Amino acid sequence: MKDIKKNISQFLFHCEYEKNLSKKTIKAYKIDLKQFLKYLHSHFGKEPEIDQITKETIRFFIAYLVKKYAIKSAKRKIATTKAFFNYLEFDDKITINPFRKVRIRLKEPFRLPVVLDMAEVKSIFRIAYKERAGIKNKASYRYCSVIRDIAILELLFATGIRVGELCSLKTQNVDLINGYIKVQGKGNKERVIQLCNNELLAALAEYKCISDSATPAHFFHNRLNRPLSSQSVRFMIRKYATRTKTKKKVTPHSFRHTFATMLLEEGVDIKYIQKILGHSSILTTQIYTHVSNQKQKEILALKHPRNRLRFG
Numbered sequence: 148m149k150d151i152k153k154n155i156s157q158f159l160f161h162c163e164y165e166k167n168l169s170k171k172t173i174k175a176y177k178i179d180l181k182q183f184l185k186y187l188h189s190h191f192g193k194e195p196e197i198d199q200i201t202k203e204t205i206r207f208f209i210a211y212l213v214k215k216y217a218i219k220s221a222k223r224k225i226a227t228t229k230a231f232f233n234y235l236e237f238d239d240k241i242t243i244n245p246f247r248k249v250r251i252r253l254k255e256p257f258r259l260p261v262v263l264d265m266a267e268v269k270s271i272f273r274i275a276y277k278e279r280a281g282i283k284n285k286a287s288y289r290y291c292s293v294i295r296d297i298a299i300l301e302l303l304f305a306t307g308i309r310v311g312e313l314c315s316l317k318t319q320n321v322d323l324i325n326g327y328i329k330v331q332g333k334g335n336k337e338r339v340i341q342l343c344n345n346e347l348l349a350a351l352a353e354y355k356c357i358s359d360s361a362t363p364a365h366f367f368h369n370r371l372n373r374p375l376s377s378q379s380v381r382f383m384i385r386k387y388a389t390r391t392k393t394k395k396k397v398t399p400h401s402f403r404h405t406f407a408t409m410l411l412e413e414g415v416d417i418k419y420i421q422k423i424l425g426h427s428s429i430l431t432t433q434i435y436t437h438v439s440n441q442k443q444k445e446i447l448a449l450k451h452p453r454n455r456l457r458f459g
Contacts, residue, residue, distance in 0.1 A: 149196035151187070155180050158234050169335060171311060179227035186211060197241060205245045218255045225251060259437060260404035261395050268304060268405065270391040271384075275300055288370060291357050295375075296383055298354035299367065301347040302328075303399055306340045307406030307424055310377045310399035316366045323352050332425035340423060407435045 162168045162176060186208055187195055208228070212221040229246045236244040263271075275297050282290045302313060312330045320329035326342040342348055358368070365374040380399050388397035395401070407420050421432040 149198060151184065151194065151197050151200075154197055154235060154240060155184070155231065158231050161234060167335065169333075175223070176227050176230075179224045180231060182224065183208065183228050183231075197235065200245050202245045202247070202249055205249050209249075209251065213253065218253050222253050222255070225253075260434065261397065261401045262408045263393070263395065263397065263401055263405045265409075267391060267393045267395070267397075270393070271387045271397070272297075272300060272304075274387050274390050285357075291354075294350075294354045294357060295367065296387070298350045299380060299383065300387075300402075301344075301350040303402035304406060305342065305344050305347045306330075307403045308340065309403065309425075310380050312425075313399070314365070314367060314375050314377050314380065317364060318366045319364075321351065321355070321366050323348055323355065330425065334427070336425065336427075338422070338425050404435070407432070408439060411435050411439045 159173060159176060159180075163173050168176075184194070187200070187204075190204065190207065191199070205228075209221075209225060212224055215221075216224065232241070232244050232246050235241045275293065279290070279293045279297060282293060284290060299313065302308065303310075306328070308316075308328075308330055309332070312332060315331055316328065317331075320331075322328070323342070326348060327339050328342060330338050330340060332338055342351070355366075363372040363374075367375040369375055369379070377399070384397055384399055384402075388395075403424070407424060410420050411417065417429065417432055417436070420435070421429050424432060426432045
């Protein structure tokens, strides 16, 4: 079968039902392959058959992606397209994989993650708790919404979970009595994170108590009892961050970076941090050693007693 659209549909079916990939991954694959199809229309002037796509086509496509997107996004889209052709080759739908012998070396610029200091974290929390204190009608949706905001902020800072993990957190996987959550991470890998802070447990318990008697499947949900979206969480955090004096671009991931960096600065073994964050490779976790080294430089430059020694 040479119809590229039908092959894409079969690939997505394979990913969803045979490989059991997450909904988020399937959604990304759909977007990436739709863009690939759009590019092919532009490149060929029509929808090509699958065996018309050559190594040269892939090279032109990679050049197009690098020009249009950030390196990280381009690499993801290339990886999606490569996975699609690997599937076609494995399933004997093509005889020659156009990705064979195509060298792809795209280096992402190294950027340190945005990390908040304790004063910035405190300011965000203070604003949220102050807003809660100012609401007189405890039965209002606004009050419930602020309680949810506080629970989310507390959980992000206390555990370093990804925003997608927070939004997909199931009610049945939140155990406030024994103090832990079960998180479904990347690659559907489950991990357990302990909840050890009393303020965090109190915030989660209050939210759970007032959120809804119907108890939706997802712990964090909107007023329609639908799962809270990642975009909603990003908007909420931006709302509180803009009311502080920070000039940093604060996102849910900033709390993850802050969590890891602060633990590292407290002397926690990086292997434990890796396990809590759900990184499959410690190389991913090691980015926080760069942040910690930067902090070390600040400490030695500003706080070292040698600065107070004067001679002559």
